[in-house]
Amino acid sequence: MSNDPGVRDTLSFMIARDTMHQNLWLAAIEDLESSGLETTPVPSSFPLELEKREFAYQFWNHSEGTESSEGRWAKGKSIDGKGEFQYVANPQPLGPEPQPPQPDPTLHGTPKTQAIQGNGASGGSVVDKTVIKS
Structure with missing residues (x-):
């Protein structure tokens, strides 16, 4: 400490x-x-039949080590008595990484660069458009 x-x-x-x-x-x-x-x-x-039941009793470890696998929440009968807790040591994303839209420029969002955008539509980087006066 x-x-x-x-x-x-x-x-x-x-x-x-x-x-x-x-x-x-x-x-x-x-x-x-x-x-x-x-x-x-x-x-x-x-309705329980609409719930994604395969995830209802999974403990996803997002910590270093496996000590959390020893907890009451990671194994054995669930508290509600309707399932068995399951420990998932290395959970993986369930879908693709989201690609958020470009924010409104009046919100002062950073524009995507050509390297990120990949299609050359940005018209150059912010550095290319910056004039430094000495």
Whole structure:
């Protein structure tokens, strides 16, 4: 752990906020169940046959190492009793990398360069259009 007081203070604050968020979700689930409005998983009205069930109980490891494979969330019967947790050591993207559209120039977005665009339609790079006055 760092000895830097700012780092220690920030970490202490972030852990406190995480405690609140965990308790918030636990209280919300308890309230939904006790009032009879919902059961887990929420939304219970969503047809399970439409859910991509192959992913419903997978824990995707996005950390270095495999220590997370030992957790309750990565193996054994699921908390809701409807599945078995599965540990995925090296999850892979499920689709192609998205190509976002070029933003409106009034938003000051960086234009694509020829190297990125690949079709030469950019009319040169920003560097080519920049005039440096000395």
